[in-house]
Amino acid sequence: MASKPQPAPTMQNGAAQDDIVIRVRGLVNRFGEQVVHQDLDLDVRRGEILGVVGGSGTGKSVLMRSIIGLQMPADGAIDVFGHAMIGGSDQDAEAVRRRWGVLFQNGALFSTLTVAENVQVPIREYYPRLDDQLLDEIASYKIIASGLPPESSSKFPSELSGGMRKRAGLARALSLDPELLFLDEPTAGLDPIGAAAFDNLIKTLRDLLGLTVFIITHDLDTLYAICDRVAVIADKKVVAVGTIEELVALDHPWIQEYFNGPRGRAAEQSAERAGEEGLRPSSPRQADALSGSDELGTGGGA
Numbered sequence: 082m083a084s085k086p087q088p089a090p091t092m093q094n095g096a097a098q099d100d101i102v103i104r105v106r107g108l109v110n111r112f113g114e115q116v117v118h119q120d121l122d123l124d125v126r127r128g129e130i131l132g133v134v135g136g137s138g139t140g141k142s143v144l145m146r147s148i149i150g151l152q153m154p155a156d157g158a159i160d161v162f163g164h165a166m167i168g169g170s171d172q173d174a175e176a177v178r179r180r181w182g183v184l185f186q187n188g189a190l191f192s193t194l195t196v197a198e199n200v201q202v203p204i205r206e207y208y209p210r211l212d213d214q215l216l217d218e219i220a221s222y223k224i225i226a227s228g229l230p231p232e233s234s235s236k237f238p239s240e241l242s243g244g245m246r247k248r249a250g251l252a253r254a255l256s257l258d259p260e261l262l263f264l265d266e267p268t269a270g271l272d273p274i275g276a277a278a279f280d281n282l283i284k285t286l287r288d289l290l291g292l293t294v295f296i297i298t299h300d301l302d303t304l305y306a307i308c309d310r311v312a313v314i315a316d317k318k319v320v321a322v323g324t325i326e327e328l329v330a331l332d333h334p335w336i337q338e339y340f341n342g343p344r345g346r347a348a349e350q351s352a353e354r355a356g357e358e359g360l361r362p363s364s365p366r367q368a369d370a371l372s373g374s375d376e377l378g379t380g381g382g383a
């Protein structure tokens with residue numbers, strides 16, 4: 082078990098080179114005078130669900146945007162599936178982009194398109210010659226896999242609940258059969274039952290499809306329920322990465338406050354209690370979801 086913050090999670094920590102799906106080294110991001118990242122390092126291992134946490138404004142979303150190419154860093158190297166995303170060939174980068182899906186915080190759905198049409202957007206971009214019937218079939222499959230009722234295909238985003246919009250965004254993120262999934266605060270704005278159901282869905286999809294999942298979250302229940310490891314951003318870099326058990330053993334003030342503060346302790350105790358009762362997944366919120374009537378988690382927030 083680690084005894085102090087680990088600035089650079091590396092292959093020495095147990096993962097072989099082939100098992101690293103995302104490697105970030107020496108990342109620097111600045112906006113004018115504001116330095117958001119300084120020498121940030123991070124490895125994401127194949128098949129894991131990695132939670133990314135940190136205080137508000139510490140640069141979690143900027144990190145994700147840097148990895149997926151929406152933010153050009155001032156310095157550093159980012160490799161995804163072994164390909165250099167900065168300074169490498171555009172063709173390689175394009176081929177890698179095809180292998181991931183992204184769920185943005187607000188779902189980022191096109192409001193004038195139906196759910197099915199939203200799901201088809203990336204497919205049409207990469208496979209312009211597919212006929213409409215096949216596109217409809219693929220979209221239906223993704224919509225059902227995301228836990229939405231089939232009839233939601235023809236609905237517009239404004240006709241969906243917050244939880245359903247998240248699932249529609251997830252269906253679109255899955256449209257190209259990605260190996261890697263980026264999720265930015267997927268449970269934000271969902272009620273506890275919907276959030277637990279969404280967590281369950283992510284874990285089930287990871288297990289079924291062998292996905293690697295990068296998930297930004299403030300949600301302690303999500304961390305306890307589905308994340309294999311958690312990376313903590315503070316002081317402009319990843320100050321520690323490990324299991325929650327490893328992190329709580331560190332004496333970093335933010336980590337202590339976060340995991341051992343009242344909310345962190347409550348989440349841990351509830352997870353333990355649910356685990357002892359043989360419930361799976363082991364969060365109390367998920368226990369609620371298992372006994373709740375809204376298995377789709379389609380209720381709730383924005």
Ligand SMILES: Nc1ncnc2c1ncn2[C@@H]1O[C@H](COP(=O)(O)OP(=O)(O)OP(=O)(O)O)[C@@H](O)[C@H]1O
Binds near residue numbers: 136137138142143
């Ligand atoms: N395009 C931009 N232009 C200028 N500053 C930006 C831009 N994008 C992000 N920032 C700044 O970078 C910092 C990190 O932002 P980011 O959105 O990554 O934080 P975060 O950790 O995701 O926060 P939260 O948890 O509140 O969502 C913030 O101070 C933000 O204002």
